[in-house]
Amino acid sequence: MKNQPAHRQPAARILDQEDLNFLLTNRVPRALLTRFMGWFSKIENPVVAALSIRIWRLFADLDLSDARDQEFRSMHACFTRALKPGARTIDTTPGVLSSPCDAIVGACGTLEGINALQAKGAPYPLTDLLGDAEQVETYRDGLYVTLRLKSSMYHRFHAPADLRVEHVTYLSGDTWNVNPAALKRVERLFCKNERAVIRTRLQDSGAVLTLVPVAAILVASIRLHWLDGLLRPGYRGPKHIPSQADFAKGQEMGWFEHGSTIIVFVPPGFALCPGIEDGTPIRMGQALLRQVGMTDGAVSPEADT
Incomplete structure (x- = not known):
């Protein structure tokens, strides 16, 4: 598995601070945010999907090189992506x-x-x-x-x-x-x-x-x-x-x-x-x-x- 990049995005480095990370990802209305993301991630629009994935990359070391598909109709499709044959x-x-x-x-x-x-x-x-x-x-x-x-x-x-x-x-x-x-x-x-x-x-x-x-x-x-x-x-x-x-x-x-x-x-x-x-x-x-x-x-x- 690839190691984390040495130079992470500034947004990702913010989340490396544990206290702030915990505050931003837990001291929020978790159930409401979860329902919203469940709806939003399934919007099938190539522009919305591409923009969402670009923002996602700011906070995570997202690597799609082993994904079967390289274009996604929704953020949900990227979350649940399949692998290329022989990738594992x-x-x-x-x-x-x-x-x-x-x-x-x-x-x-x-x-x-x-x-x-x-x-x-x-x-x-x-x-x-x-x-x-x-x-x-x-x-x-x-x-x-x-x-x-x-x-x-x-x-x-x-x-x-x-x-x-x-x-x-x-x-x-x-x-x-x-x-x-x-x-x-x-x-x-x-x-x-x-x-x-x-x-x-x-x-x-x-x-x-x-x-x-x-x-x-x-x-x-x-x-x-x-x-x-x-x-x-x-x-x-x-x-x-x-x-x-x-x-x-x-x-x-x-x-x-x-x-x-x-x-x-x-x-x-x-x-x-x-x-x-x-x-x-x-x-x-x-x-x-x-x-x-x-x-x-x-x-x-x-x-x-």
């Missing part, structure tokens, strides 16, 4: 779980019982995040990885292994920004925001893996390809959604309509792959977690998406 490589090592998305790795490691960290010194209980005490016990003393998607990144997410989706729980909530400035200041932020808890089962070992896409300020909507409709503020469908959808490793599962976070949970018996630590950039398809005893760290065969 999937690690196909048996027992390795690949990253479901492009991201910056956040807090990660072994759960302390059923507690994870959203930032240093800021724990949260899985019971609050997942909303299901029985499911939480599956991950006691297991592993977790927080994957933060910046607003400029590729927003689609993919299956980290051959798996079956068994259940989705939709939890409505707030739309706090999920950047580091907010994670340091808002207690149990992930447990307060809108999110989907996606329980899956790995086809090779039968182990349970849960993905938790957490929405954030601005569009705050999640598309899951096996469900009808969009999970978004104002959703009136069932909270618990039994599912039966099979995905091959690397296959697209859905997308965010703006930058946000995916948290990955696995039970004991897994380990972080080398180089996975807080602050590390990662691309969809790169090695993220491995099942202990199934891999030996050898160079993996690879396949293009």
Whole structure:
């Protein structure tokens, strides 16, 4: 993944100041601003889209060189853009779980019982995040990885292994920004925001893996390809959604309509792959977690998406 440009735009450097960043992106009418952006981003006008993307570039290191399309009918189309064929490589090592998305790795490691960290010194209980005490016990003393998607990144997410989706729980909530400035200041932020808890089962070992896409300020909507409709503020469908959808490793599962976070949970018996630590950039398809005893760290065969 490309590093951040050495010389950022002046507007972007303003947002690097944490206190000001937090004020500008959180101490605002979040729900109202999110509804407005949801409407505005879908305006299909090439002039509006081009101007919006130009302004967006002032605040973010937006790189569209790997996008399938280079012109967009709306800002929303740019947010949810597809990749060129072969733009990502999937690690196909048996027992390795690949990253479901492009991201910056956040807090990660072994759960302390059923507690994870959203930032240093800021724990949260899985019971609050997942909303299901029985499911939480599956991950006691297991592993977790927080994957933060910046607003400029590729927003689609993919299956980290051959798996079956068994259940989705939709939890409505707030739309706090999920950047580091907010994670340091808002207690149990992930447990307060809108999110989907996606329980899956790995086809090779039968182990349970849960993905938790957490929405954030601005569009705050999640598309899951096996469900009808969009999970978004104002959703009136069932909270618990039994599912039966099979995905091959690397296959697209859905997308965010703006930058946000995916948290990955696995039970004991897994380990972080080398180089996975807080602050590390990662691309969809790169090695993220491995099942202990199934891999030996050898160079993996690879396949293009």
